[in-house]
Amino acid sequence: MDGFPILSLMMAVPMAGAIACLYAGASQARLIALVATLVDLALGVILWINFDQSAGAAQWQFQEYAPIFGRFAWALGIDGIALVLIALTVFLMPICIGASWLAIEKRVGEYMAAFLFMEVLMIGVFTAQDLYLFYIMFEAGLIPMYLIIGIWGGADRIYASYKFFLYTLLGSVLMLIAMMWMVHEAGTTDIPTLMAYHFDPKIQTWLFLAFFASFAVKMPMWPVHTWLPDAHVQAPTAGSVILAGVLLKMGGYGFIRFSLPMFPEASAQLAPLVWGLSMVAVVYTSLVALVQSDMKKLIAYSSVAHMAIVTVGLFAFNQAGIEGAMMVMLGHGLVSGALFLCVGVIYDRLHTREIARYGGLSINMPKYAVLFLLFTMASVGLPGTSNFVGEFLSLMGIYQASSWVALVCTTGIILGAAYMLYLYRRIAYGEQKNADAAAMPDLSGREMWLLAPIAAAVLWMGVYPESFLSPMRSDIRALEARIASAAPAGDSRIKMGAVVPAAEAHHTEEATAHGEAH
Amino acid sequence: MIDSASLLAVLPELILTAGGLILMLIAAYGGDATARVVNWLSVLTLAVAGVALSCSLAHGPLAFDGLVRADAFSVFAKALIYAAAAGAILLAPRYFIVGGALRPEYPVLILFSSIGMGMMVSAGDMLTLYVGLEMQSLAAYVLASFMRQDERSSEAGLKYFVLGSLASGILLYGTALLYGFTGSTSFDGIAVALGDGVGKGELFGLVFVLAGLAFKISAVPFHMWTPDVYEGAPTPVTTFFASAPKVAAMGLTVRVAIEALGPAGLDWQQIVIFVALASILFGAVAAIGQSNIKRLMAYSSINNVGFALIGLATGTPAGVAATMSYMAIYVVMTIGAFACILQMRDAQGRPVETIASLAGLSRSRKGLAAALAIFMFSMAGIPPLFGFWAKFLVFDAAVAAGLTALAAFGIAASVIGAFYYLKIIKTMYFDEPAEAYEARGGAVENIILTACAAVIVFGYLLNPALDKASAAAAASLF
Numbered sequence: 001m002d003g004f005p006i007l008s009l010m011m012a013v014p015m016a017g018a019i020a021c022l023y024a025g026a027s028q029a030r031l032i033a034l035v036a037t038l039v040d041l042a043l044g045v046i047l048w049i050n051f052d053q054s055a056g057a058a059q060w061q062f063q064e065y066a067p068i069f070g071r072f073a074w075a076l077g078i079d080g081i082a083l084v085l086i087a088l089t090v091f092l093m094p095i096c097i098g099a100s101w102l103a104i105e106k107r108v109g110e111y112m113a114a115f116l117f118m119e120v121l122m123i124g125v126f127t128a129q130d131l132y133l134f135y136i137m138f139e140a141g142l143i144p145m146y147l148i149i150g151i152w153g154g155a156d157r158i159y160a161s162y163k164f165f166l167y168t169l170l171g172s173v174l175m176l177i178a179m180m181w182m183v184h185e186a187g188t189t190d191i192p193t194l195m196a197y198h199f200d201p202k203i204q205t206w207l208f209l210a211f212f213a214s215f216a217v218k219m220p221m222w223p224v225h226t227w228l229p230d231a232h233v234q235a236p237t238a239g240s241v242i243l244a245g246v247l248l249k250m251g252g253y254g255f256i257r258f259s260l261p262m263f264p265e266a267s268a269q270l271a272p273l274v275w276g277l278s279m280v281a282v283v284y285t286s287l288v289a290l291v292q293s294d295m296k297k298l299i300a301y302s303s304v305a306h307m308a309i310v311t312v313g314l315f316a317f318n319q320a321g322i323e324g325a326m327m328v329m330l331g332h333g334l335v336s337g338a339l340f341l342c343v344g345v346i347y348d349r350l351h352t353r354e355i356a357r358y359g360g361l362s363i364n365m366p367k368y369a370v371l372f373l374l375f376t377m378a379s380v381g382l383p384g385t386s387n388f389v390g391e392f393l394s395l396m397g398i399y400q401a402s403s404w405v406a407l408v409c410t411t412g413i414i415l416g417a418a419y420m421l422y423l424y425r426r427i428a429y430g431e432q433k434n435a436d437a438a439a440m441p442d443l444s445g446r447e448m449w450l451l452a453p454i455a456a457a458v459l460w461m462g463v464y465p466e467s468f469l470s471p472m473r474s475d476i477r478a479l480e481a482r483i484a485s486a487a488p489a490g491d492s493r494i495k496m497g498a499v500v501p502a503a504e505a506h507h508t509e510e511a512t513a514h515g516e517a518h
Numbered sequence: 519m520i521d522s523a524s525l526l527a528v529l530p531e532l533i534l535t536a537g538g539l540i541l542m543l544i545a546a547y548g549g550d551a552t553a554r555v556v557n558w559l560s561v562l563t564l565a566v567a568g569v570a571l572s573c574s575l576a577h578g579p580l581a582f583d584g585l586v587r588a589d590a591f592s593v594f595a596k597a598l599i600y601a602a603a604a605g606a607i608l609l610a611p612r613y614f615i616v617g618g619a620l621r622p623e624y625p626v627l628i629l630f631s632s633i634g635m636g637m638m639v640s641a642g643d644m645l646t647l648y649v650g651l652e653m654q655s656l657a658a659y660v661l662a663s664f665m666r667q668d669e670r671s672s673e674a675g676l677k678y679f680v681l682g683s684l685a686s687g688i689l690l691y692g693t694a695l696l697y698g699f700t701g702s703t704s705f706d707g708i709a710v711a712l713g714d715g716v717g718k719g720e721l722f723g724l725v726f727v728l729a730g731l732a733f734k735i736s737a738v739p740f741h742m743w744t745p746d747v748y749e750g751a752p753t754p755v756t757t758f759f760a761s762a763p764k765v766a767a768m769g770l771t772v773r774v775a776i777e778a779l780g781p782a783g784l785d786w787q788q789i790v791i792f793v794a795l796a797s798i799l800f801g802a803v804a805a806i807g808q809s810n811i812k813r814l815m816a817y818s819s820i821n822n823v824g825f826a827l828i829g830l831a832t833g834t835p836a837g838v839a840a841t842m843s844y845m846a847i848y849v850v851m852t853i854g855a856f857a858c859i860l861q862m863r864d865a866q867g868r869p870v871e872t873i874a875s876l877a878g879l880s881r882s883r884k885g886l887a888a889a890l891a892i893f894m895f896s897m898a899g900i901p902p903l904f905g906f907w908a909k910f911l912v913f914d915a916a917v918a919a920g921l922t923a924l925a926a927f928g929i930a931a932s933v934i935g936a937f938y939y940l941k942i943i944k945t946m947y948f949d950e951p952a953e954a955y956e957a958r959g960g961a962v963e964n965i966i967l968t969a970c971a972a973v974i975v976f977g978y979l980l981n982p983a984l985d986k987a988s989a990a991a992a993a994s995l996f
Contacts, residue, residue, distance in 0.1 A: 068978075069979070069981045070984070071981065071985065132910075137902075139906075143895055158944060162940065162944075166933060169900075173930060174926060174930065177922065177926045180914045181917050184917060
């Protein structure tokens, strides 16, 4: 694979597809989009296989560099963290196209073009190794998403599209100013170099806040999360999937790629702020989710709560927390995507997202009920599913930093179980009180093809998370080493017991028991 | 003393003068029938003058004992001005045919205006500055009222004339004060006199000069004429006003601020910062309520001038280079956007100006809607379009010069501006279709449109060239 520009190719394929879609008819556009995303998925698999995970491997692989833009360069490259997020992106994209196969009837070519362009930008965000190139990719995502929500969205789509656009734009522009400052200070736009550059801790605070403004909105963290429920509710199904599945992860990726390694002191100093906002988010948005009557809104609020677990894990300053945060991001990307697809499936049949209009679907839609149950359980964080691994690691990580934060955030898991099970009960169980809902047919073959791969991935991640953790491990270890000097002292004061040989331990126990008996 | 080197330095102006006079004679004797020929010949004249720019640098920057300068800065600005003027001429005929005003005087007046603009950006003396400015303005007043049977057009011309004369008066008064207190009208002489500290009288002169120039670039608080004139003037004339004279006036402002008033940098810096921020904010807020696209473009131009001024406010070579790059990208966006606006014609071919009429354009005229959307996103400064890079450059210069707070405030205010650009995209893409426009655009319009859109989409590849040219232009001022 040496020297072959596979990352550029992964962006060129959907770009070419997008242009082709603009000129194609409806059915051709669907086919072009599916082929382009599947080719990208295949490239993603090749990328994963060729990614060197051995101990002595270079941190940055598949690097490309072309200084064609004057002040910044077309610089690409990935580490394990970017790799898994790219894998998530290319995995979800064909599913999004499939989910839009029948649901989108008007202006299909433009729709598919917008989605493919979105894929280009998402891969660009995760692969960019130049600060300004990253910003351009990060910001440009607003354009296709604005159009997707605004043209193909629900009744209140215009308000939602404006809110999404202006909210995230305002968050990001201050980050740009901070980037300019950093580039003038460090004299380079190269992200790996900047990750090792030591900025003055006083300035770090300002820089951190500027980046925080952007990533907190994107993530989204309480209290700047209000754009998300609106955007989710109004967006078409596939739009919600990509929004929850990948776009929110850009915020977490930003924290892990920029905030933590570039401003370790400021991160430590402001960690209590992040913890505080996350604690509020976990409890508050879970409670809000509990009272929603709109399915999509409920899942949107649950996303905010899950993302708060991510931020908590990231700002735990230890390997367990950061690994957990990454796993929650991956798991949530799959599960929330799948949940939005589940909503989409019944929305396509009844054209309402009102929870009360459904009921007893396990009777007439048994296959649907099984898969929906699986994703509900995964969202709750049942052991054996993807989210359990991530949530457990995150909370374990934060416990070392602050036991109070861990305590509050764990209640979020319980509340999560409450709202998800309550949602599932109202939709799938109980009597079939609505005749039209009772008459809905079960999953079609196409819908099975959308949900089954996600279900497989969710179980895989839950049963054998090592496949996903191993590419990231050395990068996370490097990050931990980078921020170790600034890490706040934990309050749990965990003392690791000295390792004692088993026989001796047995002897000691016996002796103690013996002593007590006396 | 007139020597050959001096004449060579003003070769582009000489070509334009000769060409303009000959074309005027053709127009006078041939009548309206010659309109199309004169149109093309005037574009040719501009092209020849553009080629002659390369000769003008041959003999050092100073000509006519310092009255005129031919340096990299003036070449950069003139190249932009000639291109914008040519665009305004090429886009015009279809509009004027419908209005019954296809006359050969239009391109001739633009040529005369271009001579004035060329003098403005290569002025080395307050007197050259004034003569150039008036030459540009006189032609512009006539152009604004070019559709003389149209009430709005005549009104626009009159308004522009009255307010423009006032601004010229203010500028002249400032020049007089500066001359009185520094004893010189040449930029170098003024700079030398200001070098030993800025006196009260000099400060007054500086303020009046800047006020007069702020009027010409339509910066807040001297912007009042802009929306009315832009709305009333025939659309091709508005295209011209929004592009070439803006570059000329901005180039002039930069040259005066750096070359003549350079030693008083700290005094004018605060004025420029205020004017820049006020323009950004006012341009953005006032545009929100507009329903006429030309008025909206007027406020948009006020907004853009504010961003360009941020580069000047730094007072550094990088800042000046950023301002000039901003103007270059702005001109492309403006010409492109107006090439779209000029295609807003109803089924009978009559021009339409309401934003509401754009509703659902993405379904009736896909390409046109996509192009206008590209220009609007670009003006809003959304990457990956080139308009983002324009804003990036000025803010980067501000951050490099230590004006981080100014940059942060300015960029946050740009989000307000994004709202009204989004409104146009929303109207075109989200709304139900209104009455359809004429089914096809003119060939020339479409070529210009496509060319501008291509620059906006692939502009980043031009970065190295643009950086080099603007840096050379800025370096020649310091």
